[in-house]
Amino acid sequence: MSPDTKRKFVVVSHTHWDREWYQPFESFRARLVRMMDALIDLFERDPGFKHFVLDGQTVPLDDYLEIRPDRRETIERLVKEGRLRIGPNYMLPDEFLIGAEATIRNLMTGIRSAREYGRLMNVGYSPDAFGHIAHLPSVLRGFGIDSVLIWRGVGREVDVSEFRWQAPDGSEVMAVHFPYGYGYMATVPEDEATLRNHLQNVRSSLEPFATTSNVLVPNGTDHLPAHTGLSQVIARANKIMNDAEMVHGTYEEFIAAVRGELRGRYNELPLLRGEFRSSARSNVLAGVLSTRMWLKQRYVQCEDLLARYAEPLVAWAHLISKPDAERVASDKGLLHQAWKLLLQNGPHDSVTGCSVDAVYDDVGLRFEKCEQIAESLIGEAHGTLGRAAAPKLSETIVVFNPEAGPRTDFCTVQMPVEGGRLPTAFVEDTGVELPVQALRRGVHSPRDARERVVVGFVAPLVPAYGYKTFTVSYDERPDASHGGESSIENEYFHVSAQPDGRLIVVDKASHRTMHGLNRFQDSGEAGDEYTYNPPLRDEVIDAPKNPPQIRITETGPARWTLEVRQVYSLPARLTPDRKGRSDDRLDCAITSRVRLYPGVRRIDVETDVDNRCEDHRLRVLFPSGLSSERSYAEQHFGVVQRPAAPIKHDASWFETPANTHPQKTFVDLTNGQSGLMIANRGLPEYEILREDDGTSTVALTLLRCVSWLSREDLRTRNGHAGPMMYTPGAQMIGRWTFEYSIIPHEGDWQAFYQEAHRFNRPLRAIRIPGGAGELPREKPLLRLDGEGIALSTLKPAEDDDATVVRVYNISDHPGSAIISLREPISEVEAVDLNEENAGPVVVQGGAVRLDLAPNQIATFRFLPRK
Numbered sequence: 015m016s017p018d019t020k021r022k023f024v025v026v027s028h029t030h031w032d033r034e035w036y037q038p039f040e041s042f043r044a045r046l047v048r049m050m051d052a053l054i055d056l057f058e059r060d061p062g063f064k065h066f067v068l069d070g071q072t073v074p075l076d077d078y079l080e081i082r083p084d085r086r087e088t089i090e091r092l093v094k095e096g097r098l099r100i101g102p103n104y105m106l107p108d109e110f111l112i113g114a115e116a117t118i119r120n121l122m123t124g125i126r127s128a129r130e131y132g133r134l135m136n137v138g139y140s141p142d143a144f145g146h147i148a149h150l151p152s153v154l155r156g157f158g159i160d161s162v163l164i165w166r167g168v169g170r171e172v173d174v175s176e177f178r179w180q181a182p183d184g185s186e187v188m189a190v191h192f193p194y195g196y197g198y199m200a201t202v203p204e205d206e207a208t209l210r211n212h213l214q215n216v217r218s219s220l221e222p223f224a225t226t227s228n229v230l231v232p233n234g235t236d237h238l239p240a241h242t243g244l245s246q247v248i249a250r251a252n253k254i255m256n257d258a259e260m261v262h263g264t265y266e267e268f269i270a271a272v273r274g275e276l277r278g279r280y281n282e283l284p285l286l287r288g289e290f291r292s293s294a295r296s297n298v299l300a301g302v303l304s305t306r307m308w309l310k311q312r313y314v315q316c317e318d319l320l321a322r323y324a325e326p327l328v329a330w331a332h333l334i335s336k337p338d339a340e341r342v343a344s345d346k347g348l349l350h351q352a353w354k355l356l357l358q359n360g361p362h363d364s365v366t367g368c369s370v371d372a373v374y375d376d377v378g379l380r381f382e383k384c385e386q387i388a389e390s391l392i393g394e395a396h397g398t399l400g401r402a403a404a405p406k407l408s409e410t411i412v413v414f415n416p417e418a419g420p421r422t423d424f425c426t427v428q429m430p431v432e433g434g435r436l437p438t439a440f441v442e443d444t445g446v447e448l449p450v451q452a453l454r455r456g457v458h459s460p461r462d463a464r465e466r467v468v469v470g471f472v473a474p475l476v477p478a479y480g481y482k483t484f485t486v487s488y489d490e491r492p493d494a495s496h497g498g499e500s501s502i503e504n505e506y507f508h509v510s511a512q513p514d515g516r517l518i519v520v521d522k523a524s525h526r527t528m529h530g531l532n533r534f535q536d537s538g539e540a541g542d543e544y545t546y547n548p549p550l551r552d553e554v555i556d557a558p559k560n561p562p563q564i565r566i567t568e569t570g571p572a573r574w575t576l577e578v579r580q581v582y583s584l585p586a587r588l589t590p591d592r593k594g595r596s597d598d599r600l601d602c603a604i605t606s607r608v609r610l611y612p613g614v615r616r617i618d619v620e621t622d623v624d625n626r627c628e629d630h631r632l633r634v635l636f637p638s639g640l641s642s643e644r645s646y647a648e649q650h651f652g653v654v655q656r657p658a659a660p661i662k663h664d665a666s667w668f669e670t671p672a673n674t675h676p677q678k679t680f681v682d683l684t685n686g687q688s689g690l691m692i693a694n695r696g697l698p699e700y701e702i703l704r705e706d707d708g709t710s711t712v713a714l715t716l717l718r719c720v721s722w723l724s725r726e727d728l729r730t731r732n733g734h735a736g737p738m739m740y741t742p743g744a745q746m747i748g749r750w751t752f753e754y755s756i757i758p759h760e761g762d763w764q765a766f767y768q769e770a771h772r773f774n775r776p777l778r779a780i781r782i783p784g785g786a787g788e789l790p791r792e793k794p795l796l797r798l799d800g801e802g803i804a805l806s807t808l809k810p811a812e813d814d815d816a817t818v819v820r821v822y823n824i825s826d827h828p829g830s831a832i833i834s835l836r837e838p839i840s841e842v843e844a845v846d847l848n849e850e851n852a853g854p855v856v857v858q859g860g861a862v863r864l865d866l867a868p869n870q871i872a873t874f875r876f877l878p879r880k
């Protein structure tokens with residue numbers, strides 16, 4: 015700031031609108047309606063009240079107009095005039111807990127909605143998220159947004175408000191950090207003495223962080239209405255200060271002013287890379303990764319249902335059946351509705367689990383509705399594809415693979431039991447017979463009384479992002495089942511259980527033996543929905559009360575199952591003073607079904623827990639036997655390395671840093687030669703524990719059980735993170751099932767991440783009694799070649815009848831990709847994340863060829879041949 019530049023305080027009026035939190039959605043909406051009514055009134059009465067930011071999200075406007083559809087015109091006028099600032103998000107998510115595609119769809123939905131209302135706030139905005147993902151700058155850049163306002167998780171690595179933030183692919187945005195949060199000027203001083211005082215506070219606390227003459231003063235906080243009288247306060251402030259000016263502005267104006275003043279000095283701003291999860295200056299509330307774990311499981315399941323099954327199958331059905339425009343529009347409308355329902359579960363007080371119990375009735379219902387729409391679309395589209403591919407007059411199983419291939423994996427399908435007969439084999443086009451294993455009989459469809467059976471089989475070499483057909487055989491043949499007495503094995507692994515129930519895994523290729531896997535560890539929890547807080551006198555229980563029952567329950571031919579049934583005697587709750595665990599004990603049954611399949615390089619585990627106890631944390635441990643300095647955890651478009659050692663901190667930190675971290679489908683440890691990957695389905699919290707011998711153990715959280723939204727007696731956090739409300743639903747009493755997979759491997763994660771993706775997105779089969787035989791017996795929809803190149807989505811285009819393919823480079827080195835759609839196309843173009851701004855691509859031999867930086871995202875539109 016040059017000496018003649020006058021200090022400028024840019025006051026930005028806003029509200030922070032948690033759609034549901036310490037009240038359920040409809041209660042907060044009743045307040046939203048009052049807030050919006052008052053805001054419109056204020057805009058009309060006071061021309062000096064220039065702007066109001068509706069929290070960087072558009073869903074509150076939809077919520078308001080559902081109640082007041084008559085005010086649409088007024089709202090659109092205010093938006094077009096730039097007085098009401100909306101978007102670019104649809105909602106304000108927990109960045110770590112929603113998935114990669116949801117991160118994109120949230121911005122796509124918000125930006126498109128804001129434009130429909132009349133004008134978009136073209137600034138990234140994530141004011142209250144509990145830390146920030148490393149990939150946010152690349153997603154924002156993908157929508158043409160070059161700045162973002164953030165708060166939590168930025169540590170002491172920076173002491174200015176403005177800095178450059180770079181994603182792993184090199185994308186960069188200007189970050190504006192709120193040093194004291196988004197609620198700095200939550201009230202406006204009425205009288206002159208208070209105002210003078212307030213101005214002094216603003217100057218002494220915010221000015222030191224400024225990189226230019228401009229200082230951002232956010233005016234507003236949680237669920238607060240706009241301040242009447244603000245324009246008069248600003249006028250009065252300008253009379254008091256003679257060396258500075260205060261204006262009523264917007265985030266866009268503030269960012270433009272900072273950029274304008276910095277000009278050539280912009281590159282002198284500090285450059286920060288990667289994620290923000292520091293507890294030094296703000297609460298990042300890392301305990302939300304494990305609060306109400308069922309939410310995380312349902313969330314992941316629903317996002318995959320949409321992005322990896324419904325959208326590619328609907329896109330493929332459109333390509334082969336060429337439905338009329340009305341049908342296409344209806345399918346897209348249904349997909350949009352399912353995505354909106356899922357996105358409404360993504361806010362940082364929803365999927366996180368840190369709200370009152372009543373909120374989760376709504377959240378659960380949205381998951382149900384999202385799944386109902388997704389399953390309807392999947393059923394129809396898979397049927398369309400299946401009937402076109404299945405030969406005439408033969409009963410056929412059509413298997414869809416949403417992942418890379420060719421892929422050999424276990425698959426289940428439900429079939430009618432015809433005249434008491436069960437299928438004995440599924441037959442490949444080449445005549446090879448695949449044995450079928452009945453898994454569950456006595457299943458009845460709600461539509462009729464016919465008995466059905468769920469059968470399992472290993473489908474070999476299913477094409478990448480494609481299908482393969484098998485005909486059903488009922489020939490009698492000797493039972494091909496076999497299995498050991500107390501162990502299971504396939505060509506890759508031999509798995510047995512120690513007498514204490516822990517697993518011993520032998521990796522046959524490397525002759526490495528791993529002991530003590532799948533060990534359960536239970537400890538006390540005196541925290542709240544936001545934060546883990548072990549009781550002062552903790553008691554850790556990591557062995558069952560009696561020797562477990564170990565038996566082989568399935569002996570092939572498609573699946574072998576080793577079952578370990580254990581009963582843990584756990585403290586019923588905390589002691590009344592919350593400093594220890596109670597002497598009362600309750601039995602909690604924990605049953606693991608450990609599974610191998612022929613030809614599959616994973617050890618899948620399904621664990622049932624009958625949770626009868628309160629105030630505890632249950633984790634499952636996997637000693638790697640390896641010394642690993644770092645963990646490698648999958649995040650949105652790549653893998654984040656984090657030190658395996660606990661985070662060092664001192665008493666000045668805002669909260670005690672958690673050593674639990676977020677992950678997507680896997681976390682991996684490696685010593686360079688050997689590694690251990692633990693894949694999970696919707697279990698996002700892990701910690702790396704250091705054993706006495708220097709080796710590392712992966713701890714995967716299954717349950718973290720608490721009764722309070724927020725408490726102020728935690729040793730791991732200063733003060734409250736929300737109101738103190740009773741939330742017994744967060745104790746997760748009941749029976750729960752958790753799914754994870756043990757993947758021992760050579761080298762590092764880069765050659766094995768596909769196993770974690772496959773574990774999360776199983777093959778999906780449908781039975782077709784007789785089809786048209788128009789398509790080949792097997793076919794990929796997409797060719798996607800390139801080491802480390804992964805698919806993010808394949809979907810019908812938003813704006814026309816093109817097919818959109820989005821890929822990214824998951825690896826930490828540059829990669830090359832070859833991409834082609836295996837249906838007739840006329841043209842292909844590269845587009846941004848909003849499927850706009852089409853540019854040329856390099857096409858050779860009918861395939862797109864491109865180079866991708868580590869974690870770079872690329873989106874293409876394939877236009878159909880007319």
Ligand SMILES: [Zn+2]
Nearest residue numbers: 030032142362
């Ligand atoms: Zn919030």
